[in-house]
Amino acid sequence: NDMLQWQRTGFHFQPLRNWMNDPNGPVLYKGWYHLFYQYNGGGAVWGNITWGHAVSRDLTHWLHLPVAMVPDHWYDINGVWTGSATVLPNGNLIMLYTGSTNTTTQVQCLVVPTNPADPLLIHWHKHEANPVLTPPPSVLPHDFRDPTTAWTDPSDPSTFLVAIGSKDDSSNRHAGVAYVYATRDFLSYKLLPDVLHRVEGTGMWECIDFFPVSVDGQAGLDTSEKAGERIKHILKASLDDDRHDYYAIGRYDANENKWVPDDAEKDVGIGLRYDWGKFYAAKTFYDHHKRRRVLWGWVGETDSEQTDVSKGWASIMSIPRTILFDSKTGSNLLFWPVEEVNFLRAKSYEFSSIDFLPGSVVPLNMPANAAQIDIEAEFEVEKMAITMAVEADVGYNCSTSNGASGRGLLGPFGLLVLADKDLGEQTATYFYLSVSVDGTTQTHFCQDETRSSRASDIVKRVVGYTVPVLHGEMLTVRILVDHSIVESFAQGGRSAITSRVYPTKAFHSAKVFLFNNATAASVTAKSIKIWEMESTFKQNYEEHAYQF
Numbered sequence: 052n053d054m055l056q057w058q059r060t061g062f063h064f065q066p067l068r069n070w071m072n073d074p075n076g077p078v079l080y081k082g083w084y085h086l087f088y089q090y091n092g093g094g095a096v097w098g099n100i101t102w103g104h105a106v107s108r109d110l111t112h113w114l115h116l117p118v119a120m121v122p123d124h125w126y127d128i129n130g131v132w133t134g135s136a137t138v139l140p141n142g143n144l145i146m147l148y149t150g151s152t153n154t155t156t157q158v159q160c161l162v163v164p165t166n167p168a169d170p171l172l173i174h175w176h177k178h179e180a181n182p183v184l185t186p187p188p189s190v191l192p193h194d195f196r197d198p199t200t201a202w203t204d205p206s207d208p209s210t211f212l213v214a215i216g217s218k219d220d221s222s223n224r225h226a227g228v229a230y231v232y233a234t235r236d237f238l239s240y241k242l243l244p245d246v247l248h249r250v251e252g253t254g255m256w257e258c259i260d261f262f263p264v265s266v267d268g269q270a271g272l273d274t275s276e277k278a279g280e281r282i283k284h285i286l287k288a289s290l291d292d293d294r295h296d297y298y299a300i301g302r303y304d305a306n307e308n309k310w311v312p313d314d315a316e317k318d319v320g321i322g323l324r325y326d327w328g329k330f331y332a333a334k335t336f337y338d339h340h341k342r343r344r345v346l347w348g349w350v351g352e353t354d355s356e357q358t359d360v361s362k363g364w365a366s367i368m369s370i371p372r373t374i375l376f377d378s379k380t381g382s383n384l385l386f387w388p389v390e391e392v393n394f395l396r397a398k399s400y401e402f403s404s405i406d407f408l409p410g411s412v413v414p415l416n417m418p419a420n421a422a423q424i425d426i427e428a429e430f431e432v433e434k435m436a437i438t439m440a441v442e443a444d445v446g447y448n449c450s451t452s453n454g455a456s457g458r459g460l461l462g463p464f465g466l467l468v469l470a471d472k473d474l475g476e477q478t479a480t481y482f483y484l485s486v487s488v489d490g491t492t493q494t495h496f497c498q499d500e501t502r503s504s505r506a507s508d509i510v511k512r513v514v515g516y517t518v519p520v521l522h523g524e525m526l527t528v529r530i531l532v533d534h535s536i537v538e539s540f541a542q543g544g545r546s547a548i549t550s551r552v553y554p555t556k557a558f559h560s561a562k563v564f565l566f567n568n569a570t571a572a573s574v575t576a577k578s579i580k581i582w583e584m585e586s587t588f589k590q591n592y593e594e595h596a597y598q599f
């Protein structure tokens with residue numbers, strides 16, 4: 052019906068139909084951005100996994116290509132699982148992926164373009180030597196998957212290094228583990244002694260990503276960029292146990308095959324997240340053309356499988372996000388929609404200096420149905436109220452502290468999107484300030500899904516965490532609303548939250564409101580800009596399918 056059809060997005064990537072999960076092998080090759088993804092062409096649920104494939108010139112408009120790989124050998128007959136691309140120094144492209152074998156053992160396989168001169172990379176050749184890597188004796192057959200992009204060994208440019216995620220359950224440690232293999236030809240591999248890193252209690256590490264960032268925060272770096280004084284390394288793991296992508300910032304010592312976190316309390320799996328909402332199995336690639344590192348994440352559905360089946364599709368890719376080290380805080384990454392997203396901005400609406408008092412809701416009047424928009428907003432909280440609050444909501448926690456409808460001294464306040472006119476349905480993106488006994492302020496950035504839909508088959512949560520705010524900074528948020536997805540970024544991307552929402556009332560006349568549920572503080576929206584966003588897919592999706 053209308054409502055389910057409406058849930059398809061206008062400017063996010065998604066296949067024409069059926070099930071999608073992880074992004075695979077993203078790469079820029081001969082002027083085309085390639086996105087492969089875990090794909091079940093047979094239905095809207097996980098299974099029979101192949102590699103779907105699409106290309107783009109600008110990361111926003113996509114041409115759907117034929118499936119690149121299907122399970123057709125004993126070593127991947129139970130699924131062509133997640134993998135990564137590596138562009139070799141000579142320009143050749145290779146892919147490593149995990150095959151689930153006829154006995155569901157996880158093995159690593161090599162695949163190369165049949166015709167490297169074809170910029171669209173339509174045909175792929177699985178190497179005769181596959182599988183090129185099988186689980187080492189100490190690893191269980193189901194705990195060995197998702198090879199990373201390879202990087203060159205700093206001490207030997209003809210050797211490449213690849214990380215693979217695993218887990219170590221010996222002595223009940225339940226440790227997440229990253230193994231590193233050395234190879235010269237991608238056919239034979241040597242397991243390096245020890246492990247790159249492990250964290251007890253974090254369980255299976257899926258979809259590891261490992262890449263350098265420049266501490267000056269200026270540009271992205273190629274994966275093979277050597278560690279140094281001005282370069283740190285990010286290690287990311289997707290935790291199978293709790294379905295979030297965790298990262299940590301640290302130092303890489305290739306000689307020792309060791310990565311060490313800067314802050315042991317923010318180690319992989321226990322500290323920072325790429326995104327606090329629905330976002331998993333993300334992968335980056337280096338875009339040498341625009342000198343940036345770009346992140347793709349899988350945003351699954353939070354409705355029921357039965358609804359997905361009736362829709363005929365499941366999952367969206369996040370908006371591609373550039374990743375930079377935050378040189379101002381020195382303790383987190385910055386995630387921000389790639390600049391090409393701005394080119395989709397059409398008609399705009401501007402509001403400035405709106406004061407909203409404690410307990411108020413202010414509509415932002417726009418004639419159109421605000422279902423496909425980009426919002427940038429800046430807030431200032433009344434200074435006096437913060438100074439007066441000697442102690443307020445210490446221990447506030449987005450997930451357990453009553454969401455957007457709870458009331459505290461200094462929050463929550465922010466925006467309601469995909470709201471109907473009576474506010475029966477609304478998704479709230481908000482800030483909440485807490486002040487400790489010694490007067491230190493903490494800013495929480497949260498998203499409340501609990502009233503996002505009247506439908507009852509949906510997982511609705513309040514998600515988010517604290518976000519660093521430096522002295523003199525305003526509170527800033529950017530929100531991309533695209534039908535059934537809300538992607539929010541606070542403080543220039545220090546924190547990101549993605550939600551899937553399924554409005555039943557708001558869907559044909561979605562509105563935007565400001566709200567302030569603080570009891571003690573007035574808030575001023577210094578400026579708010581809202582842009583209607585152009586669609587990158589037409590309603591007739593078939594038109595965009597590649598024809599042979």
Ligand code: FRU
Nearest residue numbers: 073089100132133196257332
């Ligand atoms: C992550 C994951 C990967 C695996 C793939 C299978 O979502 O479970 O570990 O390779 O999906 O589709």
